[in-house]
Amino acid sequence: MSNISDVALKANVSIATVSRVVNESDHKVNPATREKVLAAIRELDYRPNALAKGLLMKKTMTIGIIIPDISNPYYAEIVRGIQDTADGAGYAVMLHNTDRKQERIIRYIYLLREKSADGVIFSGGIINEYETLSILKELKERVVVVGRHAVDFPAVMVDNMGGATQAVQHLIGLGRRLIGCIAGPEGSTTAEDRLTGYRNALAQNGMAFDPRLVRRGTWSPESGYRLARELLAGDPRPTALLCANDQMAIGAIKAARELGLRIPGDLSVVGFDNVPTGSYFDPPLTTVEVPMYDIGVAAMRMLIDLLGGGMFEKLRLFNTKLLVRGSTA
Amino acid sequence: MSNISDVALKANVSIATVSRVVNESDHKVNPATREKVLAAIRELDYRPNALAKGLLMKKTMTIGIIIPDISNPYYAEIVRGIQDTADGAGYAVMLHNTDRKQERIIRYIYLLREKSADGVIFSGGIINEYETLSILKELKERVVVVGRHAVDFPAVMVDNMGGATQAVQHLIGLGRRLIGCIAGPEGSTTAEDRLTGYRNALAQNGMAFDPRLVRRGTWSPESGYRLARELLAGDPRPTALLCANDQMAIGAIKAARELGLRIPGDLSVVGFDNVPTGSYFDPPLTTVEVPMYDIGVAAMRMLIDLLGGGMFEKLRLFNTKLLVRGSTA
DNA sequence: CTGAAAGCGCTTACAG
DNA sequence: CTGAAAGCGCTTACAG
8 A cells, every 4th residue: 555655755745735736725736747646546556544644634534423323223224324425525434333332332422532523412311420421522513413402502402302292293183092102222312202202192182091001112113022011911991002112012013913902093102213124014104203214314414514613503303204104093 | 631641750760661660561670660650650640652562562452343234133243242252351342234245344344454353354245356356365364254255265154054954854744835935145255054954954955945834034024025925926825935034034024924824823933043032922922043153263373373373273063053943834 | 825843542663 | 770762544724
């Protein structure tokens, strides 16, 4: 791998001149000289070393993403949106999975700082411990969060409450009265907001909130399956279910099927997110669409604006949309 | 952000000494001096700059992954395996999606070289053009490929042929005679191998290969749906279907359902890969399990060994396993 | 238009 | 045990 000195030597110029033609600098370079340099670059297949450049310029054109788990389709979709946008703007992306472990969140933030990432997008998991907060603060002006967090960073958020309310309204409109909820885990603001939306819809319709109809899962299909079995074996037995994400809804439907319940007749089920395979289920899953890809795009755009130092949105709120399909009636 | 000189100043030592304590070097450092340095590091919250270190040491502890699309659960699972292993060994990961575009493959390889990635794992997509090959060669001794490629790199492969043969044997054992195939796209070695396995099984059982029973999809559920409709409207109409991946199988099942066909009675369907949600379908999807996560782990281990300069496996072959569930009978 | 030189933040062979 | 100095590969203000 040749470096800038090799090129300078071969073209019989200084490294300053090579740098100027490589970077298409404003500084004038004689066309003939430029040609010599270009020829040398081609011959040597020279590429500038990004580490050296980054060290000097304090800009690496690299950003970090911190998420719970890339094998979760929800985050995979967001990441794809981020990456396409990053790529279009010349940024490369480092990816880190935390499994929502505080210790790993902290470790990755430090790592990203060591590697001089220009910025960080943080999604999923909770920023609550003092250390996490204080580290993140050092990256101030370089962080965008996705979701509702108790920190003062530019954020891309989703109207989870509104979406959940709308979903329950839909169920009520269908004549369902015993509406259960498989909520997300304690501590997740997304889970809390969706649960609040569920409660609000009940309240708006003068229906009592019954804790016996509510369980908290872990977002996984397994948890949806297990909790639906509990709920459907309980008294009162719900005739409709709002699940806080599609994965749990898929698990719940399996549980209902095993108990001989027909979907949507005996049990109507609504999911949340609209993961790609939802429409391929039997019956196709009614769900609250969250535009994951667009959220990723928006987060990256926000970060780019932020790093650019100019104006930037401090908050971008995405609305959700109820997609009525076969699993409710 | 403080640097090594700040620490040296505060601790009243040279930067050489700071470097020695930071790196826990073998070079002796007086315990009292060490304490002073450690205290200064703590006070300043000093972290070494990885760019400077990488530039000097020619080792960045960063690797690159090049895949078609992270929102495809198949690759998401592989990536998770790679990342967990990389993380355990202190490597960070840069991720790039190519959508199988040759131009992007080339671009990312160059980019990874510029950023001085220590190594690259390449999966999905095709390395065939001259330019791609010649660039990759520069990274020789630093690349591991996943899948069968016409290049001489250490590789992690899957017994796709064997898996497909086994799946078709299963179908034949069930008494099915008109076995169709929704294969993967032209040019993908994975697609070719799975198709070959299908043909082999037919041949072994003295059954003729009938091109009217075969279509080529794009791996997407949509393509599976569309091609299944074609196949099921054709003559002869297949009574069983081998789909080259689960996504297409899911699409095919939807098509069959819409045509009023019962699964598995009227049409038995086998997928490939065993993506996480397959067992939640109705009926649960019979499929050929590919251990994606373990493949990622193996690829990263191989790369670590390769970079370590010692011995390393040149080829690791993973066997597949038929998972018989409800979609075949 | 061109180049010598300083400096980004590190590590390590060398001298003491 | 400690430190001065060279050097990794770049960019850019400065002088000419």
